[in-house]
Amino acid sequence: MTKPSVAPAAGPVVIARGISKTFSGVRVLNEVDFDICSGEIHALIGENGAGKSTLVKIIGGVYSPTAGTLTVENEPVFFRNPHAARAAGIALIHQEPLTFQDLNVTENLYLGHTRGGGKPFINWSELYGKTDELLDTLGVKMRGHDPVRGMTIADQQMIEIASALSQNARVIIMDEPTAALSQGEVITLFDMIRRLKEQGRAIVFIGHRLEEILEIADRITVLRDGNLVGECPRNDATSDALVHMMINRSIKELIVKETVPIGDVLLETKGLSYPGQYENINIKVKQGEIVGMAGLVGAGRSEVASAIFGTQLALSGDIFIRGQKVRIKNPLQAMRKGVAMVSEDRARTGLVTAFAIKFNMTFAVLDRIATRLGFIKNKKEQELVARYGKYLNVKMRNTDQTVRELSGGNQQKVVIAKWLLTESEILILDEPTRGIDVGAKMEVYRLINELAKQGKAILMISSELPEILQLSDRVYVMCDGHVTAELNRDELDGNRIMAAASMVRHRSAV
Ligand SMILES: Nc1ncnc2c1ncn2[C@@H]1O[C@H](COP(=O)(O)OP(=O)(O)OP(=O)(O)O)[C@@H](O)[C@H]1O
Numbered sequence: 075m076t077k078p079s080v081a082p083a084a085g086p087v088v089i090a091r092g093i094s095k096t097f098s099g100v101r102v103l104n105e106v107d108f109d110i111c112s113g114e115i116h117a118l119i120g121e122n123g124a125g126k127s128t129l130v131k132i133i134g135g136v137y138s139p140t141a142g143t144l145t146v147e148n149e150p151v152f153f154r155n156p157h158a159a160r161a162a163g164i165a166l167i168h169q170e171p172l173t174f175q176d177l178n179v180t181e182n183l184y185l186g187h188t189r190g191g192g193k194p195f196i197n198w199s200e201l202y203g204k205t206d207e208l209l210d211t212l213g214v215k216m217r218g219h220d221p222v223r224g225m226t227i228a229d230q231q232m233i234e235i236a237s238a239l240s241q242n243a244r245v246i247i248m249d250e251p252t253a254a255l256s257q258g259e260v261i262t263l264f265d266m267i268r269r270l271k272e273q274g275r276a277i278v279f280i281g282h283r284l285e286e287i288l289e290i291a292d293r294i295t296v297l298r299d300g301n302l303v304g305e306c307p308r309n310d311a312t313s314d315a316l317v318h319m320m321i322n323r324s325i326k327e328l329i330v331k332e333t334v335p336i337g338d339v340l341l342e343t344k345g346l347s348y349p350g351q352y353e354n355i356n357i358k359v360k361q362g363e364i365v366g367m368a369g370l371v372g373a374g375r376s377e378v379a380s381a382i383f384g385t386q387l388a389l390s391g392d393i394f395i396r397g398q399k400v401r402i403k404n405p406l407q408a409m410r411k412g413v414a415m416v417s418e419d420r421a422r423t424g425l426v427t428a429f430a431i432k433f434n435m436t437f438a439v440l441d442r443i444a445t446r447l448g449f450i451k452n453k454k455e456q457e458l459v460a461r462y463g464k465y466l467n468v469k470m471r472n473t474d475q476t477v478r479e480l481s482g483g484n485q486q487k488v489v490i491a492k493w494l495l496t497e498s499e500i501l502i503l504d505e506p507t508r509g510i511d512v513g514a515k516m517e518v519y520r521l522i523n524e525l526a527k528q529g530k531a532i533l534m535i536s537s538e539l540p541e542i543l544q545l546s547d548r549v550y551v552m553c554d555g556h557v558t559a560e561l562n563r564d565e566l567d568g569n570r571i572m573a574a575a576s577m578v579r580h581r582s583a584v
Pocket residue numbers: 097098102120121122123124125126127128129169469470478479480481482483484509511
């Protein structure tokens with residue numbers, strides 16, 4: 075048992091009392107109490123749609139509560155907007171990074187707080203210097219001049235964390251910060267969070283991976299359906315008890331991999347290359363097979379997927395579908411050839427969040443639900459959407475609700491539904507369970523198994539080792555743009571995968 079590194083703070087910095095929130099007549103938070111203390115990491119957990127993001131958005135000034143009070147250092151506060159919360163020392167790092175794509179790292183960091191201090195102009199060279207210094211202390215590779223467009227979610231999240239630090243925030247709230255990170259990056263992030271705690275900052279950490287929660291938290295609060303179920307110190311918590319508090323039942327069943335007959339090769343790449351991103355990628359995915367793609371974030375896995383799906387073409391090499399060489403120049407062509415992809419970055423490439431759930435789900439299959447003249451057959455649409463919504467247990471009021479209003483995990487389920495509806499025979503899943511709660515994860519695993527059983531070829535990119543180990547028939551490991559290992563199911567082993575994923579110098583092994 076480790077001793078806490080910081081003496082408990084005098085009293086909470088932030089006290090939230092009786093917080094309720096109603097959206098269009100639906101109550102999503104119900105008289106919740108929540109305290110945030112200096113030098114403490116307070117984890118907030120609960121199923122998708124439980125109200126975690128809503129609660130921290132209220133504390134961060136994004137929403138105003140329908141009822142309840144907030145005090146910061148014993149002063150009652152009322153935040154009109156996130157700026158007001160930032161000025162009070164509260165920084166909220168969102169579930170979906172809110173970086174500006176057209177700006178570079180430094181511009182993103184200092185946007186909104188460069189003026190003030192009475193200085194008439196911005197000293198950019200000083201800011202670039204400060205940014206690089208800050209990035210160094212965070213141990214990240216990016217530089218102040220780097221453009222944000224094209225960065226991974228992990229990198230964009232780092233920018234937001236750096237931004238909070240540059241404003242010297244006392245309270246740092248992180249909404250699912252590890253969802254897009256690989257194991258190595260989680261370790262770096264946790265080191266950083268611990269340093270912040272030692273500096274006496276107050277941290278709120280929202281997450282779905284219980285191992286992570288148990289490792290990092292000092293205190294844990296559980297929400298269910300907008301209600302506070304309980305709060306306890308880390309040392310009183312067990313994984314089973316937390317799951318029970320979250321979903322009011324226990325999860326006994328493990329992921330069971332079903333054995334399915336493996337058929338012909340449906341997808342194959344030969345010598346796929348994009349210098350600087352990936353090189354000489356030769357992979358095969360067969361009918362009924364679940365092929366895992368393991369590796370650290372930034373290894374080039376998503377880029378390979380983009381080449382197959384036609385969002386960013388490879389510079390050389392070939393793609394074969396059912397043994398036929400194909401040229402896929404865009405996602406539409408990929409879809410016509412039977413390839414579907416659940417992308418990692420749902421906000422940018424998976425969903426139109428301002429549109430209704432039903433539109434988002436049927437977007438890729440409009441031809442199936444439209445008449446020859448292009449009118450949508452409402453009944454058919456309704457039937458498909460209802461079926462898949464129920465299948466994936468999407469928590470929504472109705473299918474006309476906009477996707478923006480759904481919780482993060484439920485948005486992910488809509489993306490999955492969209493691609494399932496296409497009934498494609500080749501499915502690329504890029505981090506399919508990112509941000510999904512324990513219960514929903516099991517549903518998605520069952521679904522992936524079932525799709526394999528139906529004879530689909532599945533390429534599953536995942537940074538979660540347990541997921542890769544339990545579901546895959548075969549695994550490719552990528553590191554630094556190269557495939558560094560190919561392992562069959564009987565050779566699967568976490569250590570071997572991690573070793574291949576972090577090889578520094580390598581010759582392409584396969
Ligand atoms: N702007 C909004 N308008 C309408 N309903 C909303 C809005 N924001 C959130 N909700 C609803 O409030 C409920 C709680 O959502 P919230 O995003 O807080 O959940 P969460 O616990 O963060 O879930 P997740 O783990 O999936 O991110 C959900 O049912 C969601 O649909």
